[in-house]
Amino acid sequence: MASVTHNFMKLFRGSSSGTQGEVQQVPQKLTRRSSGLGELARVWASETPLCVLDLGSTSPANIRFFTEKEHKIYSEDLLVASTEQGLLTKDEQGNVVLDSRKFLADNLLYPAAHFDVVLCWNLPDYLDESLVRPVMGRLWSVLKPGGMLLAFFHTKDAGPDSPCYRFHIVEKDILEMQRIVIRREARRGPTGAVHTAIGEGFRLQRVFNNRHIETLFRDFASIKFFLARDNVREVLVVR
Amino acid sequence: MSAPVSADLAQIGKSVVIKGELSGSEDLYVDGQVEGSIALKNNSLTVGPNGQVKASVEAKGIVIQGKLEGNVQASDRVELRKSAVVTGDISTQRISIEEGAYLKGKVDISGAKVEKVSAR
Numbered sequence: 001m002a003s004v005t006h007n008f009m010k011l012f013r014g015s016s017s018g019t020q021g022e023v024q025q026v027p028q029k030l031t032r033r034s035s036g037l038g039e040l041a042r043v044w045a046s047e048t049p050l051c052v053l054d055l056g057s058t059s060p061a062n063i064r065f066f067t068e069k070e071h072k073i074y075s076e077d078l079l080v081a082s083t084e085q086g087l088l089t090k091d092e093q094g095n096v097v098l099d100s101r102k103f104l105a106d107n108l109l110y111p112a113a114h115f116d117v118v119l120c121w122n123l124p125d126y127l128d129e130s131l132v133r134p135v136m137g138r139l140w141s142v143l144k145p146g147g148m149l150l151a152f153f154h155t156k157d158a159g160p161d162s163p164c165y166r167f168h169i170v171e172k173d174i175l176e177m178q179r180i181v182i183r184r185e186a187r188r189g190p191t192g193a194v195h196t197a198i199g200e201g202f203r204l205q206r207v208f209n210n211r212h213i214e215t216l217f218r219d220f221a222s223i224k225f226f227l228a229r230d231n232v233r234e235v236l237v238v239r
Numbered sequence: 240m241s242a243p244v245s246a247d248l249a250q251i252g253k254s255v256v257i258k259g260e261l262s263g264s265e266d267l268y269v270d271g272q273v274e275g276s277i278a279l280k281n282n283s284l285t286v287g288p289n290g291q292v293k294a295s296v297e298a299k300g301i302v303i304q305g306k307l308e309g310n311v312q313a314s315d316r317v318e319l320r321k322s323a324v325v326t327g328d329i330s331t332q333r334i335s336i337e338e339g340a341y342l343k344g345k346v347d348i349s350g351a352k353v354e355k356v357s358a359r
Contacts, residue, residue, distance in 0.1 A: 058340055060336035060338065060340075063346050067346055072347050077343070
């Protein structure tokens with residue numbers, strides 16, 4: 001298993017380190033139709049240039065998609081940012097948690113009411129518990145009134161080993177999903193720190209039910225649910 | 240990847256550290272550390288795989304293989320190779336981003352031409 005994983009990593013990353021002459025396979029990419037994205041398509045079909053925030057992995061496809069429509073696209077991979085070792089701290093009970101204040105001091109630094117659209121993808125499902133609410137609060141503040149946020153949540157039928165995907169917009173309502181493979185190589189992160197925590201991949205942290213999702217987005221004006229067949233619930237909220 | 244060899248290419252090797260304002264009228268290859276600003280209005284800048292640039296950058300064409308922290312302004316084209324780690328806003332006419340490149344910031348294209356380069 002480790003050698004297969006290593007081969008996926010090498011191919012995905014293009015690294016030639018530790019090559020052992022084994023057969024390499026391309027990480028499988030899946031496509032899915034997204035109702036939430038289809039709703040947003042009406043927004044970015046407008047002639048007014050939009051400000052879009054993509055919180056997934058840096059996606060050349062997404063950057064191309066929005067810039068071709070003359071929108072401004074901001075890219076910020078919060079899952080990777082949440083693996084910074086400097087965020088580790090202890091709560092009052094002595095449990096190891098992530099310092100949400102430090103996290104928000106280093107990330108999501110934008111003016112208030114700046115974005116028309118925020119693409120969260122599956123971030124809330126995989127983000128550390130201590131960061132979820134603070135991040136959603138920050139996202140509310142950086143969204144313009146009337147701005148929209150799209151997020152994907154696993155349903156209870158999804159297993160704890162549900163893979164974490166990157167999402168690439170292919171067409172107005174079609175996404176290409178690329179599994180985030182385990183990376184064991186050291187990689188320099190955004191602050192220059194060398195990451196090894198990424199090597200373990202991202203695990204599903206929790207499964208939200210509808211009530212939890214409504215509570216998470218209680219500060220938003222409206223919420224819309226789209227249930228898909230692949231055990232994913234798409235949620236579109238409006239500030 | 241070793242640094243390109245060219246008589247018209249200025250190079251900052253990986254052991255070199257520079258703090259200040261860099262400007263010039265020739266192409267520049269940076270594989271060391273630069274802090275400050277880099278202005279090469281009619282020429283190209285390449286940040287090599289060992290390069291660590293903490294500066295605002297302005298050039299005609301910009302290729303990034305290493306780390307860059309600062310805003311990037313290119314009158315023609317920006318290329319982010321798969322090992323690039325960029326924190327800052329990018330303003331250019333064309334952009335090419337390899338799979339694996341990391342960007343934290345804005346992409347603002349005037350003339351909207353974005354090319355996708357797959358990982359090799």
